[in-house]
Amino acid sequence: MLRKLLTALNVLLLFGLVLVPSLQIVMRTIGFPFIGAEELTRFLLICLVFTGFPLVVAHGENIVMGELKAALPTAARRAIDLLISATAIAATVFVAYVTVRTAMQYMTNATPTLKIPFWLFMSATFVGFAGAALVHIRHLRHPPQRDTNIAL
Amino acid sequence: KDLRYAHVGAEGDIQTRFADEAAKAIEQATQGRHKVKVFPASQLGGVSEMVDGIRMGSISMGHHDFASLARIVPEVAVFNAPFIYRDATHALRATDPDSPAVAAINEKLVKDGGVRIIGRIYRGARHISAKFAVKSPADLANKPFRAVPLELWVSMVKGFGAIPTPVEVAELPTALMTGLVVGQENPLTMINANKLYEVQSHVSLTGHMHSVLAVFINEQVWQGIPDADRKAIKTALNQKAEESLVWATEAEKTLVGELKGKGVTFVTPENGLDLAAFKKSVMAQVSKDFPAWDGLIKQIDAVK
Amino acid sequence: MGMVMLASFLVLFIAGFPVVYTILLPATAYILWEELPYGLLAQRITYALDSFPLVAVPLFIFVGNLMNLAGITDRIFRFADTLVGRVPGGLAQVNIFSSLIFSGMSGAALADVGGLGRIEIAAMNKKGFDPAFSGAVTGASAIVGPIFPPSIPLIVYGSVTSVSIVQLLIAGIVPALLCVAFLMLTAAIIALRKGYPRAERWPRGREIWRDLKPALPALLAPVFMISGMLSGLFTPTEAAGVTVLYVIAVGFLYYREMTVDHLIGAAIVTARNTSAILIIVAVAALFGWILAVEQIPQDVARLLLGISKDPLVLLLIVNLLFFVAGMFLDSTTATLLIVPIIAPPLVAAGVDPVHLGIVTIFNLMIGLLTPPMGLSLFLLTDIARVSMRDLLRALLPFYLPLLGTLAVITLWADLTLWLPGLLR
Ligand code: NA
Ligand code: NA
Numbered sequence: 026m027l028r029k030l031l032t033a034l035n036v037l038l039l040f041g042l043v044l045v046p047s048l049q050i051v052m053r054t055i056g057f058p059f060i061g062a063e064e065l066t067r068f069l070l071i072c073l074v075f076t077g078f079p080l081v082v083a084h085g086e087n088i089v090m091g092e093l094k095a096a097l098p099t100a101a102r103r104a105i106d107l108l109i110s111a112t113a114i115a116a117t118v119f120v121a122y123v124t125v126r127t128a129m130q131y132m133t134n135a136t137p138t139l140k141i142p143f144w145l146f147m148s149a150t151f152v153g154f155a156g157a158a159l160v161h162i163r164h165l166r167h168p169p170q171r172d173t174n175i176a177l
Numbered sequence: 178k179d180l181r182y183a184h185v186g187a188e189g190d191i192q193t194r195f196a197d198e199a200a201k202a203i204e205q206a207t208q209g210r211h212k213v214k215v216f217p218a219s220q221l222g223g224v225s226e227m228v229d230g231i232r233m234g235s236i237s238m239g240h241h242d243f244a245s246l247a248r249i250v251p252e253v254a255v256f257n258a259p260f261i262y263r264d265a266t267h268a269l270r271a272t273d274p275d276s277p278a279v280a281a282i283n284e285k286l287v288k289d290g291g292v293r294i295i296g297r298i299y300r301g302a303r304h305i306s307a308k309f310a311v312k313s314p315a316d317l318a319n320k321p322f323r324a325v326p327l328e329l330w331v332s333m334v335k336g337f338g339a340i341p342t343p344v345e346v347a348e349l350p351t352a353l354m355t356g357l358v359v360g361q362e363n364p365l366t367m368i369n370a371n372k373l374y375e376v377q378s379h380v381s382l383t384g385h386m387h388s389v390l391a392v393f394i395n396e397q398v399w400q401g402i403p404d405a406d407r408k409a410i411k412t413a414l415n416q417k418a419e420e421s422l423v424w425a426t427e428a429e430k431t432l433v434g435e436l437k438g439k440g441v442t443f444v445t446p447e448n449g450l451d452l453a454a455f456k457k458s459v460m461a462q463v464s465k466d467f468p469a470w471d472g473l474i475k476q477i478d479a480v481k
Numbered sequence: 482m483g484m485v486m487l488a489s490f491l492v493l494f495i496a497g498f499p500v501v502y503t504i505l506l507p508a509t510a511y512i513l514w515e516e517l518p519y520g521l522l523a524q525r526i527t528y529a530l531d532s533f534p535l536v537a538v539p540l541f542i543f544v545g546n547l548m549n550l551a552g553i554t555d556r557i558f559r560f561a562d563t564l565v566g567r568v569p570g571g572l573a574q575v576n577i578f579s580s581l582i583f584s585g586m587s588g589a590a591l592a593d594v595g596g597l598g599r600i601e602i603a604a605m606n607k608k609g610f611d612p613a614f615s616g617a618v619t620g621a622s623a624i625v626g627p628i629f630p631p632s633i634p635l636i637v638y639g640s641v642t643s644v645s646i647v648q649l650l651i652a653g654i655v656p657a658l659l660c661v662a663f664l665m666l667t668a669a670i671i672a673l674r675k676g677y678p679r680a681e682r683w684p685r686g687r688e689i690w691r692d693l694k695p696a697l698p699a700l701l702a703p704v705f706m707i708s709g710m711l712s713g714l715f716t717p718t719e720a721a722g723v724t725v726l727y728v729i730a731v732g733f734l735y736y737r738e739m740t741v742d743h744l745i746g747a748a749i750v751t752a753r754n755t756s757a758i759l760i761i762v763a764v765a766a767l768f769g770w771i772l773a774v775e776q777i778p779q780d781v782a783r784l785l786l787g788i789s790k791d792p793l794v795l796l797l798i799v800n801l802l803f804f805v806a807g808m809f810l811d812s813t814t815a816t817l818l819i820v821p822i823i824a825p826p827l828v829a830a831g832v833d834p835v836h837l838g839i840v841t842i843f844n845l846m847i848g849l850l851t852p853p854m855g856l857s858l859f860l861l862t863d864i865a866r867v868s869m870r871d872l873l874r875a876l877l878p879f880y881l882p883l884l885g886t887l888a889v890i891t892l893w894a895d896l897t898l899w900l901p902g903l904l905r
Binding site for chain 3: 032035036038039040042043044045046047049050054063066067069070071073074075077078080081084086087088089090091092093094095105109112113116119120123124126127128130146147149150153
Binding site: 053056057058060061062063064127130131133134135136137138 | 225229232233247248289319321324326327328331340341342343345357
């Protein structure tokens with residue numbers, strides 16, 4: 026359910042990322058540039074990256090150089106996987122907690138042009154890391170089958 | 178503990194020289210009790226990040242346009258307003274941290290943001306550059322002109338008669354070359370350092386803005402410094418501010434010659450620049466967009 | 482403390498921790514240890530992505546994913562087959578040439594290997610090429626993708642160094658063409674010696690036209706994009722948005738193969754790919770902050786400039802450094818962690834920042850093909866179903882044109898700089 030919601034949100038954000046810059050070209054050409062289009066686009070990007078992160082973890086698509094680990098005996102590999110999950114949970118929970126605290130502290134902060142509130146950005150960061158923490162907790166009992174390497 | 182001093186200025190800029198020399202001056206003035214480590218060129222983050230970093234204390238101090246503090250106290254942007262100072266000296270006097278206008282704003286900055294303005298840098302006047310001679314707002318009528326995407330700049334560029342169009346600094350030379358925007362405005366140091374003369378034929382010496390940067394510090398850090406040292410630091414920064422005015426004035430003089438040598442034509446009141454028309458049009462737009470500034474503008478104007 | 486951080490990063494990296502945690506864990510430990518405000522963690526990670534150029538990253542990934550779905554990839558391959566299938570080496574030349582065409586729309590090397598590569602390797606194996614050789618040609622030619630515009634690595638480079646992305650993209654054109662020429666020459670020599678098959682005869686004008694027509698939209702995309710940027714119609718990031726709309730339009734209206742399901746499917750995958758890469762950009766910013774506070778860049782600069790102040794000598798040193806880094810790090814991580822430290826002293830010594838960008842990225846792309854940690858290598862063994870040993874043996878002769886191109890673009894700065902120079 027949560028996964029579907031995040032996926033749908035990601036698709037919407039991505040289409041927003043395509044449309045806002047394209048629209049800006051049209052607006053500028055006809056002499057009415059949309060001041061703040063860049064800011065809005067950057068905001069959409071931030072939301073896309075963080076809200077997509079739990080899905081990346083769930084699909085085992087984190088960039089990782091797993092070749093050495095893959096060559097290890099099963100027991101050692103399992104131990105490393107557990108260690109990864111445990112430390113990842115600690116780190117993601119901590120980042121999520123810090124994010125909430127920071128957002129509360131700077132509630133009135135906003136972007137300079139469109140006045141997008143700071144806490145909205147921070148909510149994306151929170152969703153990303155809290156969601157990732159949940160997936161990693163699941164991985165404690167059901168470890169990911171294998172690492173799929175993707176990168177550019 | 179060392180003070181972390183961050184700013185976004187690049188190598189060769191007046192603000193970079195200021196930060197380096199101010200760091201030494203502070204150390205000297207406090208007999209080595211307070212060491213300052215300078216982090217130039219956005220090493221610790223861009224403008225918003227730097228301001229927030231100083232608020233939370235991950236960075237101790239820094240400097241940038243007064244307007245960068247507008248996310249805490251909106252009216253602080255008035256110190257960046259165009260045509261508000263009579264000349265460079267007036268700009269420096271009016272932005273003294275102990276002047277009534279700055280003191281009033283400082284109180285709010287401390288209360289709402291936990292930061293305090295303790296000094297300033299004079300970085301030079303901003304001028305208009307374009308591929309043609311810009312003599313009056315009529316020359317820019319309905320043409321795309323680069324605007325920093327902040328309300329104040331948008332308002333000012335509208336006052337120029339042009340269409341405010343945002344462009345990232347890194348893409349500015351190309352955008353000017355291709356005609357995405359017909360012109361831009363910046364201090365001569367920036368026009369020279371970023372080689373904008375390669376894509377711009379004319380510079381109109383409008384001096385529409387005096388670029389004064391605020392030096393600000395995390396309030397907790399500030400209160401942690403003994404009273405005598407705080408006084409010494411402020412005196413040192415004030416001394417450097419006066420020096421920055423000299424650097425900027427000298428740099429501007431040599432740069433006019435240097436840019437002429439690179440083929441730039443300067444438009445001045447002698448050959449047709451209608452400064453009064455620019456002032457009138459921009460002031461009208463700004464006072465329409467920022468009615469709340471009237472009181473502060475009067476205070477600034479009253480500074481001798 | 483900075484050194485401890487770097488060491489723990491390497492240990493976690495080799496142990497197989499996801500890259501995002503190899504950076505996040507030591508950085509968090511540092512913040513706790515140094516008693517820095519925790520807020521720094523949230524603030525720095527979030528603001529790192531507050532960058533307009535980075536918006537092009539998801540957009541070009543989207544283009545690559547859509548092209549593979551819309552059947553454009555197949556048409557590119559067919560056209561290349563008709564045009565250069567007769568050159569000694571036959572399908573090997575087609576493989577190289579189609580990477581150049583594909584590259585005009587996609588900005589990533591692995592998009593080439595994973596999308597076009599599957600088609601190329603299958604076709605070559607069917608014609609009787611050695612699978613290891615097919616894999617080697619695919620991997621070597623995929624390097625062209627991120628050098629010829631558009632390019633995701635160059636965009637990331639531009640966004641961390643504030644170098645004009647338009648300049649970087651235009652600068653990549655000549656080196657990419659040079660690399661293709663060297664690769665085709667190498668493939669021809671190998672094919673002649675091994676007697677690999679090629680097309681019976683050269684194509685007739687009519688046949689070229691027949692296969693050109695369906696490939697035309699892909700060929701026109703870079704033309705359209707570059708001329709749009711040069712005429713001041715749009716910026717590189719906006720060009721990326723336009724390219725997406727263009728591919729969607731072509732897919733629906735011209736090829737009529739795309740469906741709404743395809744579109745949504747590609748969007749879902751694109752979102753995840755984007756997040757996987759840019760989350761590293763986010764945490765790397767935190768790492769960069771700590772390195773800056775620890776004054777590591779200054780130490781490195783002093784070290785480098787202590788060895789020599791000659792731009793060429795420095796470039797050669799840096800090439801060596803990136804080559805070694807590329808053996809272990811993926812290109813995004815290497816760009817984010819090393820470039821901000823290396824670029825300032827080199828630029829101060831007189832190296833042109835655009836030139837440095839092209840040399841760096843080309844070098845790091847070769848790293849995708851060097852053991853022990855070459856992402857292209859892993860993907861290729863998987864697709865071509867060959868052992869790493871066989872693949873590496875087949876790749877050996879291709880390192881020559883790749884390193885040759887690297888040497889030429891390093892030593893001859895004007896080759897890279899004259900085209901963007903026309904724009905200044
Ligand atoms: Na290929
Ligand atoms: Na490309």
